[in-house]
Amino acid sequence: MKIYLSILSILCLLSCNSSEEKREFKAVSPDGTIEVSFNVTQEGKPYYLVMNNKNVVIDTSYLGFEFKDAPNFEKNFIIKKSLTETHKETWQMPWGEQDTVQNNYKKLKVFLQEKVSPERFLNIVFRVYDDGIGFRYEFPKQARLSEVEILDEHTQFNLTQDYKTFWIPGDWDIYEHLYSTTKLSKVDAVKYAEHVNLAQTYIPENAVNTPVTMVGENGMHLSFHEAALLDYSGMTLKVDTENLKLESNLVGSKNTDYKVKRSLPFNTPWRTIQITDNAPDLIESNLIVNLNEPNKLGDVSWFKPMKYTGVWWEMHLGKSSWDYGMEMKDGKWTDTGKAHGKHGATTENVKNFIDFSARNNIGGVLVEGWNTGWERWIGFEDREGVFDFVTTYPDYDIDEVVRYGKEKGVDIIMHHETSAATETYEKQQDTAYALMQKYGMHVVKSGYVGKILPKGEYHHGQYMVNQYNNAAIKAAKYEVAVNAHEPIKATGLRRTYPNIISREGLRGQEFNAWAEDGGNPPEHLPIVAFTRMLAGPIDFTPGIFNIKFDEYKKDNQVNTTLAQQLALYVVIYSPIQMAADLVEHYEANPEPLQFIKDVGVDWEKTKVLNGEVGEYVTIARKERVTGNWFLGSITDENPRDLEIKFDFLDSNQDYEAIIYKDAKNAHWNDNPLALDIEKIIINKSTILTLNLAEGGGCAISIIKK
Structure with a gap:
């Protein structure tokens, strides 16, 4: 540095x-x-x-x-x-x-x-x-x-x-x-x-x-x-x-x-x-x-910003489950032969995600539900001692998965769901991080779902502030970066401890899959961009292509157009961005998938071109190393015509712009998949009008010629 x-x-x-x-x-x-x-x-x-x-x-x-x-x-x-x-x-x-x-x-x-x-x-x-x-x-x-x-x-x-x-x-x-x-x-x-x-x-x-x-x-x-x-x-x-x-x-x-x-x-x-x-x-x-102190960790080049896929969205849809179907006997999780057959974190399933990621310029695969304890992870008062952060379920071969990932050039992202049982996690952190270090895993997604144990503590009090921060500071000693869910608020500590890379801390994408109130309305993300995002990076998990997912949940959907899901890779910032949907949904839509393949995650410059809180926002970001630009624009439930000047581009340089935009009849509810793709040549003097549908958006790859 x-x-x-x-x-x-x-x-x-x-x-x-x-x-x-x-x-x-x-x-x-x-x-x-x-x-x-x-x-x-x-x-x-x-x-x-x-x-x-x-x-x-x-x-x-x-x-x-x-x-x-x-x-x-x-x-x-x-x-x-x-x-x-x-x-x-x-x-x-x-x-x-x-x-x-x-x-x-x-x-x-x-x-x-x-x-x-x-x-x-x-x-x-x-x-x-x-x-x-x-x-x-x-x-x-x-x-x-x-x-x-x-x-x-x-x-x-x-x-x-x-x-x-x-x-x-x-x-x-x-x-x-x-x-x-x-x-x-x-x-x-x-x-x-x-x-x-x-x-x-x-x-x-x-x-x-x-x-x-x-x-x-x-x-x-x-x-x-x-x-x-x-x-x-x-x-x-x-x-x-x-x-x-x-x-x-x-x-x-x-x-x-x-x-x-x-x-x-x-x-x-x-x-x-x-x-x-x-x-x-x-x-x-x-x-x-x-307002935060300078970097205290020194060289953190072992962390590489990346896109990732993973075993996650399918559980929220009900296609698979986090748990395997084991039983607790004599204080140990035991395979009694009663597995329900819906477990998501299998060696075969993870390899499928690895293959897809390797083909599509995606650097990592998140695996949730790989370790024992998910049968009692929430709703039980005796959650202390339930999760084991090194013991896999019988159908997940961690050695083979890591070997296969390295062969394909894809990293495995670790998952630690603590179920808010803080004493159990604190006791096992060194062992858990050491396991990651052994396998060359540099990113962990942690979770704290449920009421905090010990009873009487709250997620955002001093006790938990220290739990979250101390976990991340300890992780750095093992060259592990932390993406925390159910976290304390982001307050800029990523400057002091750059291994604090991202976090949830908002109503995320999963609410679209299971909330009883209809999920996140179209205005949600145009508000988030000017509120929660001011605090720091967000692991929002964008990129849902199967907007309606009727085959899984007829009463739920994502309340945006497909074009907006693409635009979120630029608008909602994180150094790790998930391609959250199922492999089969991406493979059925190779043209919009191209934007996810192309879009960067680590930026040299950011320009906010327009916006009003809760209504719309357009952001352009210049990728480090390549010098390519990417633009994302989103709106609430109201359609917008936004004039965009590209005067932020380099002088005397032409770019190929691949525009992923709402089709004329697109609508977040009535026709969310209506997408047009256009290729044009632009430069610093170009002015375009973006036509955003209700709940819609526009994503543009701007590649140097």
Whole structure:
């Protein structure tokens, strides 16, 4: 990896005593558009204010903490001193949406001390970018405070208008809710507290999860999230619908009477606000990943971005099953000869996927249901000790599968479903990762379906934040990259630990196969692109060609056109992208399959060409090494005619554009498979109009001539 120079210039160092408390402490973004002001009130209450183009975006908002068995951090502070800095840096992504990232910001650090006993210290740090801000609390080492038990963090975001808001409930256990679109004043999260389609859910109050994105009457776009979530609880945002105010509400636990326990010194995660004048700039922002520390792993070239197929979608359709049909006897899974014959992870079936992948420029095969324990993986209270992460079912020969994959140039992607039995997984991690290392497997998909064990913990609390992060950090020692499902939220840690490659963390493709509410509506992904995708890569599993799948489930379908399924390979970013459908469905449709064969997964540049939150988006990405471009455009339930300028292409260069587009009579429900394919020559001066059907899309391969 190249190492780029970081330039840090200290502009001013102010020593302030209590007589100077009226001084304004400010930091302004490099381009001068965003300004943060900080101060304390006469009572010593810390607060901040944010302006964009001289307009107040976040009005006076207070900061503080509520502690167990200690006075709160909420007032009686004085400002001892402040520090402002300018930071300019360029760093290289080992994989990602682009090759290099600019990390330029102005920094304000304020040093606070209580003016009454016990005179404890707290620092607050702001980074102000051209497209938003991040701020965090720093608890420095100090004589009068060595450990804190945080009952809650009281970080406020006082909004100045009733924004159109795209939100999911502040569920402590799951992110798999459909997005709602309402005014901020109309947010009602608790009505989703009992959701029939979710394996576990807990929504204790009217709060939303992050990223939560808002659009103002003047076109201003805001998105609230957090960055660098380490050894802390996940943050939801409590909504004050009357006063249009958000306030942090940390995820808790039934096993402790605090939400976070930390020894000093430590820093909280960054609280982030992306601020842009339009929707596309939200996606192009690098604020979240920039707020994380640089790469701590060094060379991670052992991980290769790839497309993959696998034994997965067929189980959701009911064609096959994860379990083999064994029985638990004397504490061991035993083949009693009662196998039901529907097991999916057989040596023969996996070889079929390997053969298909090898023929179609697809680098990996995921195998779910290969290991013992699936007979009791969910719905049982005694899930600890059920899964064995090294013992295969009788009809899966892992040695032969790996050998065959290597012969064909296809990697096997490991699967670890923990059933949320964290102690079992933690005990077996070294053995499980060592097995992967033995076979040269570099990617694992982990899962945490079900209520967390030990009982009383939630998926997004401090306990599980540490479980997820520690699993990934340990995996790196075995050259294993982690794609986590049922995860904690993405917060940009992929910069610090580049083996954290992708994750679920949203209502995914599988809901189309089994949800009782009709699956994901056409507006779902045009919302996801401007909400969940701002946090980081998504393992959404696109590429379903058999949209209706009536032979398996007559009451379910994918609610997009085939063209949109292709476009998702560009629109929804991940360094690993699944061709999720069955082999036979791809082989029956070789022409659209060509786009999956061609499309890249690792990018040099990303350009968001247009978009409106919840309506449509068009993204073009330039592939590393080849210099080829790929374009994806998707819409909601409304048809669109979008004019596209190709001025992002190289000068004096012609390209062959293979356009996969909705046919004139295409419709997500009535005629989803209607697809036209056209080849033309384009260049930098070309302008095309894309005609997107209801729930439709367009995918274009742009190959250098």
